[in-house]
Amino acid sequence: xxxxxxxxxxxxxxxxxxxxxxxxxxxxxxxxxxxxxxxxxxxxxxxxxxxxxxxxxxxxxxxxxxxxxxxxxxxxxxxxxxxxxxxxxxxxxxxxxxxxxxxxxxxxxxxxxxxxxx
Numbered sequence: 025x026x027x028x029x030x031x032x033x034x035x036x037x038x039x040x041x042x043x044x045x046x047x048x049x050x051x052x053x054x055x056x057x058x059x060x061x062x063x064x065x066x067x068x069x070x071x072x073x074x075x076x077x078x079x080x081x082x083x084x085x086x087x088x089x090x091x092x093x094x095x096x097x098x099x100x101x102x103x104x105x106x107x108x109x110x111x112x113x114x115x116x117x118x119x120x121x122x123x124x125x126x127x128x129x130x131x132x133x134x135x136x137x138x139x140x141x142x
Contacts, residue, residue, distance in 0.1 A: 085138060092134045099127045 109115030
């Protein structure tokens with residue numbers, strides 16, 4: 025029925041106050057049916073036709089994505105240590121290689137859990 029994005033079609037806001045438990049319940053129910061909380065509430069209140077479900081990343085996947093970012097930063101730190109070693113500072117090359125291997129293994133495990141690599 026409508027064309028374009030919701031931001032172009034819907035410009036009115038309705039604000040309601042909820043308890044933490046009420047908001048959590050809405051978020052859980054919306055996630056269970058694959059909708060944003062706003063779309064879920066709109067559907068319930070107006071009996072509107074359900075919008076196409078949005079692929080929402082479950083909480084554990086968000087955490088995995090966050091961890092993947094942390095692993096990347098840790099890898100960057102390891103590379104900086106390697107650079108120092110290349111400048112003559114003492115670095116245990118075996119330990120550094122093992123650490124880099126562990127980082128790669130952790131990264132691949134997270135990406136596999138996210139479904140980004142087979």
